[in-house]
Amino acid sequence: MTITAGKQTTAPAVALSGVRKSFGDLRAVDGLDLELRQGETVALLGPNGAGKSTTLDLLLGLSRPTEGTVALFGGDPRDAIRLGRVGAMLQSGGLMPDVTVGEMVKLARDLHPRPLPQAQVLRRAGIEDLVGKNVAKLSGGQAQRVRFAVAIAGEVDLIVLDEPTTGMDVDSQQRFWGSMREQAELGRTVLFATHYLEEADNVADRVLVLHRGRLLADASAAQIKARAGLRRIAFDLTETVERYEPTLRALPGVVQLELGGNTVRIRSDDADETVAAIYAAGLRPRGLEVAGLGLEQAFLAITQQADEAEGMEIAS
């Protein structure tokens, strides 16, 4: 890949092309192509073992792909790091032992070519009250916030975070994401890996769904929900519902039907039509509920589809 000096500023913040990474027989990352534009906030979403951490290691130059190329801002990841353009917080990355939080942050700033003021870094990470504390004595959530401070100790263009809110209480999480949005508003590209689906939904402009080392979806959170495309309809009937099964199955839009006692649960890809048809069929539903699937179910639906497709491939 060649990029002229003039184009440097518009180079994608992150570009992975045909990236594979194997550890022995295990394909942790299996043919990944993706590009993050500068200024985007992107969630890398996937269950444990999906290859999220490996992907982040590859794009930070901590490990080299078995195949394919990785570029940050159009160049080698190591160069971007050497120039202080990247702030990162990895699950496997730690803090210096035997120092205080204040010293740790000061060190991170000292190692950065464009450090931010100490007070500002402490405030953004919400750790003003921890300054004198030994890093070994921090709780999991506190340590996470200190590691975040280390990642944002200088002027960076790209922030990479691997499951940043692990161990944080709800209050800290909210503060953390507030601070994260602040970073995004400053024009920084933010990439975070998470399996908290809510986080991806709330924070990211764009969600990448990773499963078994492959990219299953690359869209906005809303689009991902739409892609799973389903709504949940639930209601009760006054008598056992089994006898209505043929009627219910014939309703428009029904993808999945679950019957239990007096309760009917439907997954529909056209909830409006389904509900209208329920009444048209002469049924008298009670306690009717219609709900979106939420990113979690959408995500499960997508990964299940992928697993099933794979199963069929193997079977055929």
Add this chain to the structure above:
Amino acid sequence: MRTLMRLEILRMLRNRRYLIFTLAYPVAMYLIFGSQSGDVDGTDVAAYVMVSMASFGAVGATLSAGVQRIAAERQSGWTRQLRLTTLTGRQYVISKLASAAVVGLPAIVLVLFTGFLRGVRLDPWQWGVLVIALWFGSFVFAVLGIGLGYLVAPDSAQPVFMLVYLGMAVLGGMWVPLTGFPRLLQDIGHVMPTYRFGQLGWEVLAGRHPRMSDIAILALYLVAFTALAAWRYRRDEQKVAA
């Protein structure tokens, strides 16, 4: 880089238990072994053992500064985080070397001072050259410690350190002079960096300056161990757990 160097040294000094053990161990060994009388190759035993134990202490302090601390830092993930900063490998090694040197110096001076208190008398130049030669010489082991810190799995750092430390000390004639060893062990001993390191001081005791041949061999070891440290550091850069 300044903050890193300062913190590396501070952390060393804060770790009281480690510091006391590292500094007290060679002094205790000296008090045990240095009480014999007589002479070794024409040198007074008390003075000979003093230099041996000062060297022994310097090797232990500088080696453990690398092996055990780096192993702990790898375990905590600190070395990984550090690689995501603008710090270069060379700066890293230099700051590690500085912190090793900070414990190496008192390890040497304490044993020499104990020797002085017990009546060892040398010319002023001998004391001066001893301190400088042993201090600079100990950098060889500081660099070996860095290499080993990356070479061994974090949980085996302690046994590997003890094995390498005591093995090199015994084979290098720091506990018992090589002249008392069988031929084969003497030949092995002569190539040990610990022997060449001890030689720096033993020569001074004999009223001579450290020999160029010993310095040259130590310099070769320094280069070799630096290469080992750099190689392991780079490898660790690329190795990632699945």
